[in-house]
Amino acid sequence: MSSSGFASAVMNPISEAMSAGRGLLELRDFAKNAEAVKHTADLLKALAQVQVELINKDTEIRDLKELLKLKGEMKFEKVYFYKITAEGKEGPFCPNCWSGSGKVVHLHPAGPLWWDCLTCNVKICEDREESDRRKSEINRRYQTTWFD
Template identity: 35%
Template sequence: MPDIASIGAALASIKTATEIAKLIKESGASLEQAEVKLQLANLISSLADAKIELAELQTEMNQLKDKLSQRAALKWVKPYYMIQSGNEMEGPFCPTCYDNHEKMIRLQGSGRKGWSCLTCKGFFKDSEYVEPPPIRFNG
């Protein structure tokens, strides 16, 4: 998430670039050619810093948008999460991993009529799963 420091750094770089541009504009012929080149180099550096900061902020904003759209598509289908895309459901995903760490870990089908998480080692039975009756031995 973009923090105040990142936004402040980007704004400070833009402010510095603006001040340098004003200085160059107002200096006219009074500055030596070398000083003008130095000020232009400072201006380019400040603008590059601002561009990098804003690109990082844009990346963070895109990640947040992706996370929000994923969260909107996430559906609780007891006992796990699914992602709904139109009429299709994708998943299932581990509820423990998502609830504790917001990680979308796909569950693996198990021969025991349930789903296993290879990350947290959780096991989840489908809602239609019925425990088999105990085996009785005559003896």
């Protein structure tokens, strides 16, 4: 939501609260108790809407701060990502998932030099020559150029 969207999301309920408050002040005769209760209820409803919007914005800000921190911790090495923190190096993580959707997904060993991502099903080889050799072998075996 843009800053103008946030402002209107907060200002509209505040305006409603102010209007309800003015309605209470205009009631000179408290014998109209039912009307005073209605204006009070309107005021409380408008203030609750402001509170919900502020909670949503706080959550959004917290999530964005966490994402920004995570982006600073993720480092590309060889053919995958690692998360570098004060505690050390964690990973490897799938470059496809991280670059494509911002998901931090552990890679699983699939043999010497090979890793699998169980989320996006990508297969990653640490060694370019090994990767090229394997692709050529598959292409030759199945008479296809699917892996070129």
